[in-house]
Amino acid sequence: MLQEVVATRYVTPLREGGSLPGIVEADDLGTYVMKFIGAGQGRKTLVAEIICGRLGHRLGLRVPDLVLMQLDPVIGLSEPDEEVQDLIKASGGLNLGMDYLPGSLGFDPLAFEVGAAEAGRVVWFDALINNVDRSWRNPNMLVWHGQLWLIDHGATMIWHHNWRGAKVAAAKPYDASDHVLASFAPDIAAAAAELAPRVTEELLTEVVADVPDAWLADEPGFDGPDALRRTYVEVLLERAASIGGRITIGERTGDTPSKAPDWLTGGPRRKAVK
Template structure:
């Protein structure tokens, strides 16, 4: 199970994120980027963070360590920003934290070279989880100690917002033309040969089991959280078997409207205008 810590101090909001994550200190003396259950995107984004973050780590990709964070809203009483206060009040209880990488820089493809092998692994992984939020417009990657780190997986597994269409989503192609690493000649064949056999039913079951129970309850169309966990496993397992042949990398399309869901499009727009 993910380690659980208790937030002891709210440090500062990260306003470049549409969900307004914040930096917090915890009782284990660690510092974390905290994502809140009370944020507008809801608990499903936290489910995606857990499943994709842990899956990425199991596949050897660099993703910051995840923890469960208990939050007492009282720590926000001294926060002068009304928006932050309301978010903290709405997020009492269990939330999600990612290890804060001090001194890290946002990835810039013009300043940091990525090899074809590593680019291929990242693109293949993003295709597996259908990540629509790692484009050249919004890389969601950091460079820390000279290495590439993947962050912010809340906009993955879009099918979880419409389970009736999940089976069809498992076979949906992935257009990587706008992926931030597309220009580095990702070696997708090598990535598929390395990673696809590792995405097993046992691995997915272990990863999905880490999602907190309270983030899965009362999902329409499912009799139990066990059935819902199984649905996540089935879609990802089927997708892992076919996605390698369904990734395309063409010319990027700067003027094409976003294909992201409405809530994510609004978030990306807020980032762009800042």
């Protein structure tokens, strides 16, 4: 289960992307990037962050550690930005934190070489979770101590925004033409052979158990959080079995917009949920 900490100081906002996360200190003396429950993207982006972040970690990919963070909005009283204040006020209670990697740099494919094996594992993982936002436009990866780290998984598992189409989504292919690692000749076949057998029902059940019940409650068509968890497991398990053979890499699309919805990424920022 995820560790739960209490936010003690709001340090500064991070203005990349659309959700306006912030750097926050906690009572365990750690420093985290907080993703707010009150952001316009909603709680499903936090659910995606937990499921995909924990799954990636269990598969041996480098993903910052996650924690649940209790937030008292009073810590934002000294923040001069009214938009940030509104976000903090709307996010009292349980939020999500990911370990802050001090000194890390945004991944630049022209400056950092990635081997075919590692590139293959990342592309296969992104195909599994249908990540539409790890492209050359927005890599969502960091380089820290000379190693590649994966961040920002809110724009994944798009099917959970429309559960009626989830079964169809499980069988959809994955176009990796715009993936930021497509140019590194990713060895997808080797990644599928290594990782697919590890995505078991037991593993997925453990991963989805880390999502708080409150973030899964009241989902239309489901009889409680456990029923919703089972559906996450079913879709990911089915997708893992065959997605390796349905990944395509073609010519990069060029200067066209990202496939990720504006409200999930860096498009026009939505106001905090009141």
